[in-house]
Amino acid sequence: MTPGSRQIVFENVSKFYGEVLGVNKVNFSLDPGITSLVGPNGSGKTTLMNLLTGLIKPSRGAIYVLGLTTHQPIEFFRQVGYCTQFDSFPPGTNGYDFIYWPLRLHGFGHDQAAKLTNEALERAGMAQVARRKVAGYSKGMRQRIRLAQAIAHHPSVLVLDEPLNGLDPMARAESIALFQAIAKQGMHVLISSHILEEVDRISDRVVLMSSGYVVAEGQIKEVRREVRDHPIQILVRCSNAAKLASAAFELDHVVEAKILNDGQGVLVRTRDAEQFYLLLNKIVSGGLVEVDAVAPADDDVNSIYQYLIGSDGGPA
């Protein structure tokens, strides 16, 4: 069966380096949008990206990108752009040539390649320094010129390995806006990162990895549901915190209700958020408590990560 031509599909993919596990039994399929691979160093994020782009071969399983495999390199790499983490460049190259010559290998003529090069340089904010040798670039500039090369041929699938490393806050914001713009055009953007807050903000879905295994994948809220056995935290800002706390304690699924230090709210830990929200509606409609704000307190990647693997997902 040929997997969907709009999806990225990993079918039971494993990679072993001799006896060392790279990734094991990876199974998932991704729709267009921004997907983040999250995990501590050594969890297999880069291995997964290298497998996806054919830089390494799976020991077992198969990978399809928009219905293509790396055995069809011409069709495949017209659709895929990969910004790797390797911080190395051909000796003596400048920013312009670094993008222009790969475009010529794509089969673009001089004029078209030059146009696409200039466009990519503009999008990555590197037009001003394009004629300088890459060896003289700062780390952030090198990161951006690699990004420019990856997007230059307008790929449908953009794979970015730690793309925000080394970027200053301004460049980070610009890069994130660029990823979001690309994703809005119906393309795949696959990003690996250990900066969880950034991933949390920009991702449509996450793939959480640990020690070579995918421990969860899907939309962040879906992933949260996958770990239902772990209580969710809900922060309620309200006028009568003690009353709400005592009402919450009467419910079986509430394991903790902590009044905030300022006395203006309660942090509830519950195994059934929907039941708790029903109770809250009753209390509010009964006029016992005046609620200012309700929000899940741990519905972000970092918290999910702590639940799943007992680590905060930061660098190991």
Add this chain to the structure above:
Amino acid sequence: MSIQESITRAQTALKEQPWRLFAGQISVLVRNGVRRNLFTRRRIWVYLLALTPVVILILKSIFNRDFNDPSQMENQTLNFAGFVFQLYYLRLGIFFACMGIFTWLIRGEIVERTLHYQFLVPVRKEVLVVGKFLAGAIVSIALFETAVLACFCLTYSQFGSAGRSYVLDGPGLSQLGSYLLVTALACLGYGAVFLALSLLFKNPIIPGAILMGWEAFAPIFPAWAQRLSVTFYLKHLCPVSLPVTGPMAIFMVVAEPVSPFIAVFGLLCLTIAVLVLSCFLIHRIEITYAAE
């Protein structure tokens, strides 16, 4: 499936290939490869290897301003054919230069951690091998043909008008043509072998030394084994017969003479066969720089 069907299917598959795209990609790879290997300080030692005899001959002509006795021309022809061309260029200069140039074409990119850029573009790996090989061939042929041409001119310029007459009216020009042909074929043959070795071994120096031994002692091997050496084919194309006694005898052991056409065709076949092997080998390469 019948043979006819197989041939038809193969013909259709070949027709469907984007040959124009391949040609464009090869030209880009050659251009970048030549720039990277010819105009770089890293290749200064190759220039030295190619130009050392030229410098020696220039110095000799500076310090010996009188024209040589024309009766010495035959000796000089033998010296050029034996020591300068067969011993120095064919067995040392071209051999080591090709070892340096061709093993670095792909292995060098692994060392510099830049090979992934070549693997992330819509280029078939076979096209990559051919492009890289042609770049190395152009660099090595350009350098060594220039050097051999310069040495040849310097050798006969020492004889004044007699030397000019030997080259233009005698056998000199055809000898020069043969030397240039052998030089080009040596670069292609050794180049293909070293490219394949670089894909087989992380450190191609030891296999290179073994190859050198193989090439040196091939004349004493059985006839079938001799055909697996580059010098077997080149020896038959060298224009000047060397004496079968003395230090040059090793170059002259010919177990089974072959015609020049077979020699050229045989070497080109050997080159293509080794290149096809390289095309298979490159598919084994994975980008795991940390393991290199």
